[in-house]
Amino acid sequence: MxxxxxxxxxxxxxxxxxxxxxxxxxxxxxxxxxxxxxxxxxxxxxxxxxxxxxxxxxxxxxxxxxxxAMDREEMPFNRAEREWVERAGKGMDNTIAFGSTKNLEPAGTAIFVNSPFPALETDTADTARCIIGEHSRHPYEAPSFFNISAMSFGALSVPAIRALSHGAKLAGCWLNTGEGGLSPFHLEGGCDLVFQIGTAKYGVRNPDGSLNDDRLRAVAAHDQVRMFEIKLSQGAKPGKGGILPGAKVNRMIAEIRGIPEGEPSISPNRHPEINNVDELLDFIDHVRGVTGKPTGIKAVIGAYGWLEEMCAEIQKRGVASAPDFFTLDGGDGGTGAAPMPLMDNVGLQLKESLPMLSDIFHKYDLRDRIKIIASGKRITPASAAWAICAGADFVNSARGFMFSLGCIQSLKCNKNTCPTGVTTHNPRLQRGLDPQDKKVKVANYCKNIVHEVEVIAHSCGVDEPRQLGRRHVRIVQDTGTSVPFDELYPRPDILPQYSRSMENVG
Missing domain, CATH: 1.20.5 (Single alpha-helices involved in coiled-coils or other helix-helix interfaces)
Structure with missing residues (x-):
């Protein structure tokens, strides 16, 4: 022993x-x-x-x-925001106790103005549907004001796209394909789709990168594809095209996009055939004519003189020549890979550009003609409600829906090592994302956002969110006191020469 x-x-x-x-x-x-x-x-x-x-x-x-980090300290999204999305996705109780942990004193903070006589639930109606593209052959009656923003297949994984497609169908919202083309996984869930045409024309391109009308018609032949969005720029990369690292360009992605396998996919920094406002309107009219469906543009605003030029040219040609919608992105980042100088420093944030865009359209009597879709860090009910007050007809979110898929903000989107399987093409990591489970969370998140924005609208004394206006919110100033939003951004008068009452609409 x-x-x-x-x-x-x-x-x-x-x-x-x-x-x-x-x-x-x-x-x-x-x-x-x-x-x-x-x-x-x-x-x-x-x-x-x-x-x-x-x-x-x-x-x-x-x-x-x-x-x-404290609950309200992290960037780009703090723990309190992410946890709200997580609970909303799970359908859990989202009430809090013992007072707000949000600092309401910094300049720029939005404070909604509650009514002494809020709308009773018995007096309220569901958010009204909004028709986009009444001048196209196939207008789109959009059922939801909150929708899934552009995220390309390639940037996102197969199970992520599947979950978003099925979840969007359950929620009754649309899913924007992003510039990476139309994949079978977008179509799989049966949801409404917005096909984005990026500067590289992925999915509808000729070998030289120009637009292929036959492929465009083939995409439009899908009944699920309800609108086409021509991307001029995006928040992560204003002034630069999309970037997909070569490690993510597998055979399937290469076939869908029409590019070489295994090579970095870098889009041009603009559409080569669009050099000015006239050519932009011509391109919109061409896409709308080929597809028969509402066609709009997506852009980040930096310089804004071109917007005035575009509106004047639209009135000269006739209001039917206008883009059917304008998706406005903020200049403070996005989901994809991007150079830090652009993500940090180029392009206006929505808090400045959204009311500006709405006012320019109003001044040229085009506000009702061109629907505005706000996109850029809108992941909570308050941020979505503010966008509607500022002038948006719809609100898109990308990262909010990524959080509903299980994103933990590990900041690995540009690598191929996303630990939750959302932005990776590594089969081992994708295995952790079950589309059948996540589609329910995607739908729950969308429905909860819509419900909570309706709660804010009722508190402000209106029946539904699109009745919210700038008078319903105040903005905190450097002095610590707040100023009505409609005083900071008063609606301009419509220019007499463009008034509809003068029937100068072409």
Whole structure:
């Protein structure tokens, strides 16, 4: 018995010595590598120990998110916002207790103006449907004011697109395909689709990148494809085309987009055939003529003189020549890969550009003709309600629906290592995203946003969200007091030469 114990102890001692020796040898090898390499000054000056700097830098993002950041501190979306989406997706109770944790004092904070006589639930109606493209052969009666924004197949995984397609059908909202073309997975759920035509014309392109009318007609032949959106720019990359790393361009994505497999997919920074406002309106008219369906544009506003030029040209040609909708994106980032200088510093945020766009359309008496879709960091009911007050007819969200799919804001969208399977084409990581489970959460999230915006509308004394206006919200100023939104952005008068009453509509 004693001999057996001594034998085991001897073996353990031997293993310990061997492991210790291997550890010392490993440290010596690392020491030699560090003092001889010239790429990293910290490791050269502090061999072995200097390696921990990289490790801690990598782990810092994780620790800040889960242990150190307060509920309202994180960027681009804080924990309180993400948890609201998570609970909404699960259909859980979303009430809170003991007062708001949101700081309501910073300048720019929106405060909705409650009515002393709010609308009774028995007096309210469901949000009215809105018709887009009354001048097209096949107008679209959109059932929901809250919809899924553009996220391409390629940027998103197969199970993610499947879940969004089925979830959109359950919720009764549309799904924008993004610029990556129309995949079978978009069609699978049976939801309404908005086909986006990016600068590379993925899915409807000739080999040289120009528009192929036959492929455009083939896409339009799908009854589910209800509208076409011509993308001029987006929030993540204003002034630059889409970026899909080569690691994500597998055979299926290459076939759907019409590009080489395994090579980075980088779109031109604009449509080569659109050089001015006249050519933009010509292109819109061409796409609408070929497809017969409502056709609009998507853009981030920086320079805005072109908007006035476009409106004047529309009135010269006739209001039928106008885009059927304008999807306005904010200049503060997006879901995809993008250069940091563009994501951080180029393009106006919605809080400035949305009321400006609405007012320009109003000034030229085109506000009713061109529907406005607001897109850009709209993931909570308050942010969606503000957009409607500012002038939007519809609100699109991308990252809100990503959170409903299980996104944890790991900030790996541009890599192929998304831990939740949302933005990766690694089959092992995709396995964690079950479309049958997530489609319900997608639908719940959409329905809860719509319901909560209706709650805000009722509190403000109107029957449904599209009756909200700038008079229903106040904006906190640097002084700490708030100012009515309609005083900050008063509606301009309609220019006399463009008044519909003068019948100058072409």
């Amino acid at each position: 004693t001999d057996g114990i001594l034998g085991v102890l001897g073996m353990l001692t031997y293993i310990f010595i061997v492991l210790l020796g291997l550890g010392v040898a490993t440290l010596l090898v690392m020491f030699v590598i560090d003092v001889t390499q010239k790429q990293d000054a910290v490791r050269r000056n502090y061999p072995v120990i200097g390696r921990f700097r990289h490790i801690f830098s990598e782990l810092g993002e994780f620790f800040r998110q889960y242990f150190f």
